[in-house]
Amino acid sequence: MRHYTPLWREHYPVDVVSTGSDLAPYKVLVVPNAYLIDDAGAAAIIAFARGGGTVVMSFFSGVVDECNRVRPDGYPGAFRQLIGARIDEYRPARPDERFTVEFAGGRTARSSWWRDDLHLETGKALATYTDGLLAGRAAVVENSFGAGRVVYFATLLEETAFDDVLLDEVRAAGVGNPFAGVPSHVECTVRGDERQEYVFLLNQSPDLPATVPLAGGGTDLLTGSALSGQITLAPLGAAVVRRG
Structure with a gap:
């Protein structure tokens, strides 16, 4: 719902698809926490990005295969090359923990619930943590992949910040909106x-x-x-x- 609601409010048409669906007609693929995914599903998402699509993905994705076996070669398993970063450790947060995240332009936001301890490879930091044990590490990653683009959330951003990033990517991908400006209700x-x-x-x-x-x-x-x-x-x- 966190991923779907901002699109609904802004009147962007959304289809719920599987990795076995034909992804060719779409400009943006939103992947919320796909912990378990088979090889064919991972390949479909990777091919979508390589072919020019935009992938927006959240943490704890690509960890295990369809038999719940942890994928080899380090986290995030199926999507390490896609997001352009490796993850050393997953860090679930305590219920009352909050973290500060700063975007490249200086805007700050709060996050909670989860953090990835990740190291950038081909990806770049769209936002970084400013406090805690992961200060200076990337909290949101952007990565060019083939002809496409990938944005990876390594933490649960507060609603406004998350919505802004997601909607910016949808607009940048050229998704049409026939009801721009219509009230969200x-x-x-x-x-x-x-x-x-x-x-x-x-x-x-x-x-x-x-x-x-x-x-x-x-x-x-x-x-x-x-x-x-x-x-x-x-x-x-x-x-x-x-x-x-």
Whole structure:
């Protein structure tokens, strides 16, 4: 949910796929804590990045194979070359422990729950710890891999900082967003084919109305009203707009 929620709030369409899925249509692959993964799955993720995709991956990934056997040649096992770093030790945090992380531009954030004690190889530090036993070590890693890019979270960043990094990568990869600027309490989904497009809009707020721009207009199938330019949803309101 930590990985999915910021994308949902910003109205980026998300598919939940397996490593056996066809990954070619996608620009960004988000891999949250894939502790157990088989060789074919690891190869699919690596090939996706090598071919030009962006991979955003979180800690404790690639550790064991499908039989729960620890992978040889050091952590993170299947993804050492992909993230461009080796991990000497995993360091789960105590419930009350918090750490300070500083990004390259000077912005700081807090992290908790987990830290990787890692050493950079081809990767570069996007952020480093500033306190504790791992002060100076990378907390977030960026790595160029083939024609693609990889960002690896070695700790659990606080929500705002995590969201910023994830959304920056999605935008940098050129993922389109037809609902940029629409309030986060409005759920937006598009379905269609080569002939017509259907836009489903749900205002989840019991108190706030919302206005959604609709380039080209359309017809609200729930009311039969013709639309031009935008639609206003009442609190808890809904619309299904046919376009095309």
